Amino acid sequence: xxxxxxxxxxxxxxxxxxxxxxxxxxxxxxxxxxxxxxxxxxxxxxxxxxxxxxxxxxxxxxxxxxxxxxxxxxxxxxxxxxxxxxxxxxxxxxxxxxxxxxxxxxxxxxxxxxxxxxxxxxxxxxxxxxxxxxxxxxxxxxxxxxxxxxxxxxxxxxxxxxxxxxxxxxxxxxxxxxxxxxxxxxxxxxxxxxxxxxxxxxxxxxxxxxxxxxxxxxxxxxxxxxxxxxxxxxxxxxxxxxxxxxxxxxxxxxxxxxxxxxxxxxxxxxxxxxxxxxxxxxxxxxxxxxxxxxxxxxxxxxxxxxxxxxxxxxxxxxxxxxxxxxxxxxxxxxxxxxxxxxxxxxxxxxxxxxxxxxxxxxxxxxxxxxxxxxxxxxxxxxxxxxxxxxxxxxxxxxxxxxxxxxxxxxxxxxxxxxxxxxxxxxxxxxxxxxxxxxxxxxxxxxxxxxxxxxxxxxxxxxxxxxxxxxxxxxxxxxxxxxxxxxxxxxxxxxxxxxxxxxxxxxxxxxxxxxxxxxxxxxxxxxxxxxxxxxxxxxxxxxxxxxxxxxxxxxxxxxxxxxxxxxxxxxxxxxxxxxx
Amino acid sequence: xxxxxxxxxxxxxxxxxxxxxxxxxxxxxxxxxxxxxxxxxxxxxxxxxxxxxxxxxxxxxxxxxxxxxxxxxxxxxxxxxxxxxxxxxxxxxxxxxxxxxxxxxxxxxxxxxxxxxxxxxxxxxxxxxxxxxxxxxxxxxxxxxxxxxxxxxxxxxxxxxxxxxxxxxxxxxxxxxxxxxxxxxxxxxxxxxxxxxxxxxxxxxxxxxxxxxxxxxxxxxxxxxxxxxxxxxxxxxxxxxxxxxxxxxxxxxxxxxxxx
Ligand SMILES: Nc1ncnc2c1ncn2[C@@H]1O[C@H](COP(=O)(O)OP(=O)(O)OP(=O)(O)O)[C@@H](O)[C@H]1O
Ligand SMILES: [Mg+2]
Numbered sequence: 001x002x003x004x005x006x007x008x009x010x011x012x013x014x015x016x017x018x019x020x021x022x023x024x025x026x027x028x029x030x031x032x033x034x035x036x037x038x039x040x041x042x043x044x045x046x047x048x049x050x051x052x053x054x055x056x057x058x059x060x061x062x063x064x065x066x067x068x069x070x071x072x073x074x075x076x077x078x079x080x081x082x083x084x085x086x087x088x089x090x091x092x093x094x095x096x097x098x099x100x101x102x103x104x105x106x107x108x109x110x111x112x113x114x115x116x117x118x119x120x121x122x123x124x125x126x127x128x129x130x131x132x133x134x135x136x137x138x139x140x141x142x143x144x145x146x147x148x149x150x151x152x153x154x155x156x157x158x159x160x161x162x163x164x165x166x167x168x169x170x171x172x173x174x175x176x177x178x179x180x181x182x183x184x185x186x187x188x189x190x191x192x193x194x195x196x197x198x199x200x201x202x203x204x205x206x207x208x209x210x211x212x213x214x215x216x217x218x219x220x221x222x223x224x225x226x227x228x229x230x231x232x233x234x235x236x237x238x239x240x241x242x243x244x245x246x247x248x249x250x251x252x253x254x255x256x257x258x259x260x261x262x263x264x265x266x267x268x269x270x271x272x273x274x275x276x277x278x279x280x281x282x283x284x285x286x287x288x289x290x291x292x293x294x295x296x297x298x299x300x301x302x303x304x305x306x307x308x309x310x311x312x313x314x315x316x317x318x319x320x321x322x323x324x325x326x327x328x329x330x331x332x333x334x335x336x337x338x339x340x341x342x343x344x345x346x347x348x349x350x351x352x353x354x355x356x357x358x359x360x361x362x363x364x365x366x367x368x369x370x371x372x373x374x375x376x377x378x379x380x381x382x383x384x385x386x387x388x389x390x391x392x393x394x395x396x397x398x399x400x401x402x403x404x405x406x407x408x409x410x411x412x413x414x415x416x417x418x419x420x421x422x423x424x425x426x427x428x429x430x431x432x433x434x435x436x437x438x439x440x441x442x443x444x445x446x447x448x449x450x451x452x453x454x455x456x457x458x459x460x461x462x463x464x465x466x467x468x469x470x471x472x473x474x475x476x477x478x479x480x481x482x483x484x485x486x487x488x489x490x491x492x493x494x495x496x497x498x499x500x501x502x503x504x505x506x507x508x509x510x511x512x513x514x515x516x517x518x519x520x521x522x523x524x525x526x527x528x529x530x531x532x533x534x535x536x537x538x539x540x541x542x543x544x545x546x547x548x549x550x551x552x553x554x555x556x557x558x559x560x561x562x563x564x565x566x567x568x569x570x571x572x573x574x575x576x577x578x579x
Numbered sequence: 580x581x582x583x584x585x586x587x588x589x590x591x592x593x594x595x596x597x598x599x600x601x602x603x604x605x606x607x608x609x610x611x612x613x614x615x616x617x618x619x620x621x622x623x624x625x626x627x628x629x630x631x632x633x634x635x636x637x638x639x640x641x642x643x644x645x646x647x648x649x650x651x652x653x654x655x656x657x658x659x660x661x662x663x664x665x666x667x668x669x670x671x672x673x674x675x676x677x678x679x680x681x682x683x684x685x686x687x688x689x690x691x692x693x694x695x696x697x698x699x700x701x702x703x704x705x706x707x708x709x710x711x712x713x714x715x716x717x718x719x720x721x722x723x724x725x726x727x728x729x730x731x732x733x734x735x736x737x738x739x740x741x742x743x744x745x746x747x748x749x750x751x752x753x754x755x756x757x758x759x760x761x762x763x764x765x766x767x768x769x770x771x772x773x774x775x776x777x778x779x780x781x782x783x784x785x786x787x788x789x790x791x792x793x794x795x796x797x798x799x800x801x802x803x804x805x806x807x808x809x810x811x812x813x814x815x816x817x818x819x820x821x822x823x824x825x826x827x828x829x830x831x832x833x834x835x836x837x838x839x
Contacts, residue, residue: 411694412694415693415694415695415696416690416693416694418693419688419690419693419700419704420679420683420686420688420693420704421688421690421693422693423672423676423679423680423683424680424683426669426671426672426676427669427672427680430669430670430671430672431667431669433631433651434663434667434669435669435680436650436651436652437629437630437631437651437652437654437655437661438652438655438660438680438681438683438743438747439652439655439656439680439681439683439684439747440652440680440683441650441652442652448690452690
């Protein structure tokens with residue numbers, strides 16, 4: 001029994017060590033500064049908490065008894081502490097010896113190590129490290145292990161009492177977004193640019209956390225009046241947010257919500273209809289380029305020549321941002337149908353590969369059709385949106401527009417989810433053959449998924465072009481597709497609020513931690529792996545998805561068949577066809 | 580004229596003639612059983628009828644219209660629905676959602692109607708949901724509409740398959756071993772349900788069943804397949820005594836009343 005606890009502790013410690021190594025290698029300590037070791041320890045405590053809970057079910061939680069749990073936690077903490085301290089000491093020695101590791105490990109610099117030891121960088125170079133430095137690291141991480149165990153016990157005792165899950169915890173969830181919003185407002189007054197400094201970063205983080213927690217609050221609220229009132233209050237808070245954030249923060253939020261728009265569209269294709277589309281960026285690109293043509297015809301040699309020959313002046317936008325919306329959306333939707341037709345018969349991996357190719361083809365087209373698209377030099381001077389003569393091209397207004405766009409798309413997606421078409425999508429995802437034999441027209445249903453997904457991406461693309469004002473083929477690489485797919489998966493496939501959370505986590509957080517930007521792909525991979533282990537259904541899954549991945553209670557044992565009296569309404573004369 | 584008329588339907592897999600030139604006529608409002616040993620080609624025949632397979636030869640007339648070459652979703656719209664031998668529900672959907680998918684071909688709402696909740700769409704959805712609940716009650720699943728299909732007990736899943744098929748308001752219902760794996764009490768209830776489908780809803784039934792007690796007591800006519808060929812057909816009592824049928828089943832006890 002004791003041996004098993006220790007073994008489990010060693011295993012968890014090794015996992016934590018791997019994560020810590022990663023965080024050190026990407027230079028997180030450098031960013032954190034003097035608080036690096038305590039913050040890492042805090043993070044490790046959370047990792048231990050998740051790992052020690054073991055499994056997601058309530059039963060697994062109840063099975064944990066205090067003594068072995070504490071032993072496991074302490075072992076895990078000690079193991080990760082010793083390993084990490086050894087790693088740090090090793091790096092510090094190397095640096096002190098004057099070995100240049102930067103070509104191989106680009107973030108292993110004196111600053112990084114100094115942060116971990118809580119000393120000046122010079123001390124690292126001189127090899128003058130505090131003698132007990134490693135004890136400090138080991139001690140803190142061991143403490144993290146114990147704290148992790150305590151957290152599990154605390155969670156268990158909270159869950160065992162009904163009032164806490166039903167009452168206090170619920171209210172806490174509901175109040176949290178407002179607390180965070182208040183924190184955001186308290187941190188800085190409107191118009192103050194806090195951009196790069198820590199206070200500004202914290203503010204951005206708090207704003208994102210406020211939006212994220214709002215989604216959990218909505219889910220925690222009781223259906224009906226309580227939920228409606230909460231939604232209204234949250235909307236007011238959300239509407240205020242752009243006016244309190246500074247330029248940098250608004251611009252990050254703008255991009256996050258442009259990705260929310262895209263994610264919601266891809267969620268329809270992948271999450272609802274189960275069609276794995278890796279070329280989704282194509283529709284984003286179509287939206288952006290079509291808007292660019294419409295608003296800056298002069299930027300495209302071929303297009304402006306054509307317009308001039310038709311007698312249309314090409315030196316000004318052809319239509320306004322608002323009139324362009326239906327045009328770009330239709331163009332993208334058409335692209336969706338064009339992609340959809342050839343891949344109708346493909347399933348799974350084959351579908352993924354072909355769509356991936358489609359995305360690249362569109363990008364290469366933009367790159368090589370120089371006459372039309374100006375090739376790699378891009379289309380410049382795309383018009384920002386105007387409303388009654390006001391230029392809405394600033395970060396704040398773009399964020400507001402992205403919020404509105406995401407809101408409209410989320411609303412449409414939500415309505416579709418519960419509709420005849422939405423049911424057909426889910427049925428098709430679960431069993432294509434049976435869905436067809438049950439009456440679902442596969443061609444129509446698949447094309448509608450591709451087309452509607454593409455429409456939304458087109459709108460996102462237009463807003464993106466208006467935000468950037470200059471667009472290049474390089475804005476539309478495969479990585480945009482990958483990012484979007486990642487945020488859908490991380491948020492929870494098929495879940496509309498999940499998309500928002502996914503976008504905040506994957507597009508917003510990297511902005512907060514700018515330093516890890518070049519490690520984005522690795523971070524995605526790491527996040528995805530962790531997600532799949534801890535929460536395979538995503539951060540905020542749709543209820544249906546949760547059902548698919550977790551068997552919630554087996555089939556009831558007693559099959560009771562009772563025959564009911566005849567149908568109340570006359571079955572034969574019912575006509576659903578009347579509309 | 581018969582409601583369903585299969586003429587010389589043939590389906591070949593590689594070299595294997597799974598269904599060989601089978602003729603079958605099903606009169607309106609009849610209950611017809613299709614029996615035969617394992618691997619005789621019964622399910623394959625159903626798959627030909629419902630468009631999952633395209634027969635190599637032969638024709639299938641439903642109410643005088645040929646179904647060959649139509650897609651499965653077009654065939655169910657004509658008024659022929661089915662259940663599956665190995666239950667194939669949409670597991671993560673609720674019971675009521677399963678029935679609503681079954682109603683798909685009878686509903687008209689469009690994506691735009693759904694997004695804007697046009698009065699027509701709203702009315703249609705309300706009616707569809709009401710009807711789905713009635714169908715669930717009819718098959719004996721009253722009050723279980725919001726349960727996840729996968730979590731339903733086995734017998735209930737079989738009933739839900741029937742309810743989903745009923746959603747399309749079929750004239751002909753194909754049931755592939757609806758009582759397979761059920762206990763005697765559940766089997767009796769299923770037989771009763773099948774009778775009521777015909778008597779109260781006027782639905783014609785074509786049934787694959789291994790349980791001879793069910794077949795003999797419920798059927799107006801019985802057809803027997805063996806190695807893809809139809810070897811006998813007629814009134815249950817005639818078929819029961821037919822020496823070719825007894826031979827096909829080898830163990831003569833099978834038809835004498837004991838269950839297979
Ligand atoms: N898709 C397929 N590909 C190849 N062979 C098949 C296929 N489907 C069925 N078969 C073969 O066709 C024959 C008839 O199978 P079928 O499932 O129709 O029998 P069945 O009468 O329904 O049997 P059971 O009573 O076991 O359900 C079998 O030999 C089977 O192996
Ligand atoms: Mg069969």
